[in-house]
Amino acid sequence: MTMKRSVIVIDDDEDTVRLFGEFLEERGIKVVGSGYDGITAIKLYKEKTPDVVLIDIMMPNGSGFYAIKKIQEINSNAKIIAVSGDGSYSTEEKLEKLSIPLIRKPFNMEQIISVING
Template sequence: MGKRILVVDDAAFMRMMIKNIVTKNGYEVAGEAENGKQAVEMYVELKPDVVTMDITMPEMDGIEAVKAIRAVDPNANIIMCSAMGQQAMVMDAIQAGARDFVVKPFQQDRLLQAIERVLSRSRK
């Protein structure tokens, strides 16, 4: 069975794009959330192998969601997806426990590399 990914983004088209990339490359989409609060609830319920997390979202932003998920599972594999110009937020995300980040708009290969990298680290 392929590794399971939880896709978190408030923009439906971004979720669709990420889902298309990951499913085409042998991953399974465990679920999708449109804000950080949903992401935390779904993480606990679905226990995915990887989470792709937007930073700027309503209700709970990605950084708060990373902290909440890592509080539940210190080994969670979370990849932040942020727009250009959010470098300070990316640093906050890494400090909060994100394992990697990709800058939007991202290339398919960059997202897949990030997923592979966090999965290979978690196998060790």
């Protein structure tokens, strides 16, 4: 049996977090934590050490970028996927420098599954 991938879902929109969680669980991906800001993302990453972090960029209380940098300090090989409605060039450029794939909102869940399992 293959090991289930574990994921934490971080987005300031509670509906997004809930929908993500439900969808991922249906696809056999274990959601081990969820939160609504960057500070929580870092805390959850330390506690749960998930295989994948799905994180929004524009959030209060520690942006996605802040959390990504902190998580990469904890584990430089952390697999992080940014999910954002902000498709601006500067956001894309920053993520590219950090080697973080960006999935734009409104997102395609199949695309997300393939990136998680990739």
